[in-house]
Amino acid sequence: MKNSILSVCLLMLMVANSMGQNLKAKIKIDIERRIGTVDKLLYGNFTEHLGRCIYGGIYEPASPEANADGFRKDVLTATQNLGVSVVRWPGGNFVSGYHWEDGIGPKANRPKRKDLAWGDIESNEVGTDEFMKFAKAAGVEPYFCVNMGTGSLDEARNWVEYCNAKPGLYYSDLRAKNGHPEPYRVKYWGLGNEMDGEWQIGHKNAEDYSKYALEAAKMMKWSDDSIKLIASGSSNYVRDWAEWDRTVLNSLHDYIDYISLHHYSGNQSHDHNKFMAVTLPVENAIRITEGIINEVRSKYKMKKPIYIAFDEYNVWYRAWNDQKLEEHYNMQDALVVALYLNVFVRNAHIVKMANMAQLVNVIAPMMITNGKLWMQPIYYPLQLFAQNCKGQSLQTLVQCDRYDAGDYKQVPYLDVTSVFNDASQEIIVNVVNRHESKAIETTLTNQVGKLASKALVSEVNSSGLVDENNEKEQKVKTTSKEMNLTGDTFSYVFSAHSFTQIRIKVKI
């Protein structure tokens, strides 16, 4: 009897302990251990002719929010506030059936076409000249993707001429006739979208894509040798997926500046711990692709670098079969977006562009319902990164507890990056606490230079893991506070299921 009472007491004590006690961790920051420069293009986005992204998203001439060109001012302002650097356009799967000449000249003459990727009718009301107006008003760099599905080599090359050549050639004169004598100087050009996927219009095998894209690349660069080209890399992580990248890199290495990767994740099994580990294979895919880039660069004794453009990423699973892709995001999804961004920052030496898919309404950080724009939970981590996380990515020592979840082994509860901004002499620490219910009491130590006496702490969180926002209420958002520091070691308790960004000035 005595023994059983004792074991019940012990059990109760263990349960109470496991519920109440914070976990502990250590983070060490060293501004001399530099990984690479965080490119501002890591904070890019993507707009596709799909559902309500272009029409009813960025462009809605009938809305009271529309400016003189038909673009929604609230979307333009929210894009600027988000800190978006580059926007990929016009697709996505859509681009593989898109003929850009349908979208220029008088609107009344533009053809209506059925888009075979998403089943919508494309009015071609927004084409090249309109998108450039949007990019200018939003203050973003345009990144065009050419049609490598049904498009011709001439079409690809002519589009570069239309956008970038001085007047005096057929297509640049056409641009001038359409009201734009000055070249647009579009710098970033994608050689097709997800050409490795059988779902793609005009899908090809690696050899056929590589041959075709090589000829397009040559002609596009001969039209304007200042452009940067992005080859269509892996999006389809089936067996031997990396062979696609190897073939593409072997063929296109002389012409391309980036190879793309795409990844979407979901919480289909409603398992928090597994969901918080979905970016582990993403980091692995980056390392594998980096290895192949190195292999090819060494084989051809190349001096020119080739980087990774992670030009589509996000959470997307609830609205997978819904043609409009109007995903409603929650707190967990915001954490996954912060995890993706940490992966890109941690690999800043090789990942030089990343584009959240997409900008508005369609798997997006902003949503319009009943004519009103509001911010989804995933808006906030991207905003904190895009506005503040600039400079040199640093190797960061992290000691914390780990967990296993299905195939994911030894996942650290804390996912951390740190960055040193030379210009503002500031350290930025980005921390995701993956733990569903426990705060993590952490000792942070700065190893070089003296920390200022104050830090700015911003946290994205909400009391409920599946809390969402809507047009009336922003349950998930950023809250910021100042924190006093004394010395180069300090303690901070990272709340359960949170993303925290700490910014501190440092004197060297």
Ligand code: AHR
């Ligand atoms: O972003 C939605 C779709 O996802 C894109 O059109 C395609 O490239 C990807 O499969």
